[in-house]
Amino acid sequence: MAANTTDAVTNAATADETAIGYEQARDELIEVVRRLEAGGTTLEESLALWERGEELAKVCRRWLEGARARLDAALAEPGPEAGREP
Numbered sequence: 021m022a023a024n025t026t027d028a029v030t031n032a033a034t035a036d037e038t039a040i041g042y043e044q045a046r047d048e049l050i051e052v053v054r055r056l057e058a059g060g061t062t063l064e065e066s067l068a069l070w071e072r073g074e075e076l077a078k079v080c081r082r083w084l085e086g087a088r089a090r091l092d093a094a095l096a097e098p099g100p101e102a103g104r105e106p
Contacts (some may be wrong), residue, residue, distance in 0.1 A: 040076075042083035049076040 056066060091097040
């Protein structure tokens with residue numbers, strides 16, 4: 021059954037990577053960390069959780085990098101006040 025858990029987690033990670041929003045990825049990552057810290061899982065389950073956590077962290081990082089790029093682009097554009105004299 022552990023192999024099925026690992027496969028399910030891997031498949032979910034691949035599908036969610038393109039469809040999951042930042043908040044959902046962050047919330048799931050928090051839950052993964054909580055479960056890992058609580059212990060009581062088998063080694064196989066812990067490894068599957070760890071791998072899922074890594075994927076969720078990548079999703080969060082991509083969202084944050086995208087937000088940073090959009091913010092940088094918005095700040096680089098001259099605003100309506102750029103042509104005015106003080």
